[in-house]
Amino acid sequence: MDGPVIDVGELHCSYGDFEAVRGVGFDVAPGELFALLGTNGAGKTTTMETIEGHRTPDRGRVRVFGMDPVRDRARVRPRVGIMLQHSGFSGDLTVAETVRLWQSMISNPARVDSALEALNLHHRRDVRVKQLSGGERRRLDLVLATLGNPEVLFLDEPTTGLDPESRKATWEIVRNLLVAGTTVLLTTHYLEEAERLAHRLAIMHAGRIAVSGSLTDVLATQRARIEFELPGEIGALPDLTGDIRRDANGKVEVRTDHLQHDLHTALGWADEQDVRLARLRAQHASLDDVFHAVHEGHIDADDRTREVVTAR
Numbered sequence: 001m002d003g004p005v006i007d008v009g010e011l012h013c014s015y016g017d018f019e020a021v022r023g024v025g026f027d028v029a030p031g032e033l034f035a036l037l038g039t040n041g042a043g044k045t046t047t048m049e050t051i052e053g054h055r056t057p058d059r060g061r062v063r064v065f066g067m068d069p070v071r072d073r074a075r076v077r078p079r080v081g082i083m084l085q086h087s088g089f090s091g092d093l094t095v096a097e098t099v100r101l102w103q104s105m106i107s108n109p110a111r112v113d114s115a116l117e118a119l120n121l122h123h124r125r126d127v128r129v130k131q132l133s134g135g136e137r138r139r140l141d142l143v144l145a146t147l148g149n150p151e152v153l154f155l156d157e158p159t160t161g162l163d164p165e166s167r168k169a170t171w172e173i174v175r176n177l178l179v180a181g182t183t184v185l186l187t188t189h190y191l192e193e194a195e196r197l198a199h200r201l202a203i204m205h206a207g208r209i210a211v212s213g214s215l216t217d218v219l220a221t222q223r224a225r226i227e228f229e230l231p232g233e234i235g236a237l238p239d240l241t242g243d244i245r246r247d248a249n250g251k252v253e254v255r256t257d258h259l260q261h262d263l264h265t266a267l268g269w270a271d272e273q274d275v276r277l278a279r280l281r282a283q284h285a286s287l288d289d290v291f292h293a294v295h296e297g298h299i300d301a302d303d304r305t306r307e308v309v310t311a312r
């Protein structure tokens with residue numbers, strides 16, 4: 001389709017007097033994975049549920065395939081797969097019975113066997129759902145969400161509670177879905193998950209998007225860092241473009257917009273002074289740094305200069 005698959009603008013949602021989502025806006029292009037990150041209670045699930053059509057917003061725009069997910073539910077729902085944080089299936093049914101039950105409720109379902117094989121659950125088909133491990137249960141949730149071959153998949157914390165191997169297996173499945181052209185909206189607390197999977201991402205805090213864009217854009221909102229240690233007898237410091245701080249133990253930290261230039265200068269200075277820069281590290285900002293800055297309020301959604309909007 002032309003235009004975004006998901007289009008959200010100035011979205012506001014409340015629980016009673018409490019406004020949980022305060023003017024959120026983003027769009028997701030066909031075949032793209034967009035990740036919503038954020039602190040606990042930031043409003044990710046509320047935003048997701050509103051786009052899924054489970055909640056009517058106070059105000060703002062929500063469009064999926066250009067349609068209103070609440071008003072046009074009958075036309076939107078068959079094209080969408082949803083993996084909730086907690087699915088409500090009976091634990092007494094076996095895995096195969098659960099998949100068959102779900103299959104009977106949707107149009108265009110995949111075959112039970114191939115769906116279970118894809119997520120390595122085939123050998124567990126006759127086990128009751130309540131006897132599955134947490135990881136197997138999450139994989140079953142993913143089987144159910146993808147059973148109708150959806151064009152758009154909503155994944156709300158799909159790998160929470162999974163061990164590293166199961167998490168990687170889930171990422172592989174999501175990657176295959178992306179290759180097949182599925183559009184994905186993901187919420188996660190795992191920064192690595194967003195780094196590995198997302199084409200674009202947004203970090204939410206207190207109901208707002210603090211920063212959004214491609215990973216490169218988001219990382220560019222924070223300065224790079226150079227760290228080293230100097231012996232106590234060296235009082236001078238190199239003349240760098242970045243901000244330099246030195247603590248009582250001789251540890252030096254530089255925050256800079258010009259990593260390569262300042263690193264070059266620092267190394268030249270060390271040569272001239274004949275000093276060793278012990279424990280030298282130079283690195284661009286990580287997603288963890290950006291997340292921390294958002295959490296600490298150093299990136300504010302109202303500070304529009306910090307918001308990065310990318311043109312695709």
Ligand SMILES: Nc1ncnc2c1ncn2[C@@H]1O[C@H](COP(=O)(O)OP(=O)(O)OP(=O)(O)O)[C@@H](O)[C@H]1O
Pocket residue numbers: 015018020038039040041042043044045046047
């Ligand atoms: N049913 C509800 N009634 C009242 N307040 C709610 C309800 N559901 C969520 N909230 C509040 O709305 C805010 C946003 O919650 P939401 O679950 O959307 O955040 P989240 O970013 O998904 O959080 P988490 O990462 O912890 O899952 C939180 O302050 C939460 O306490």
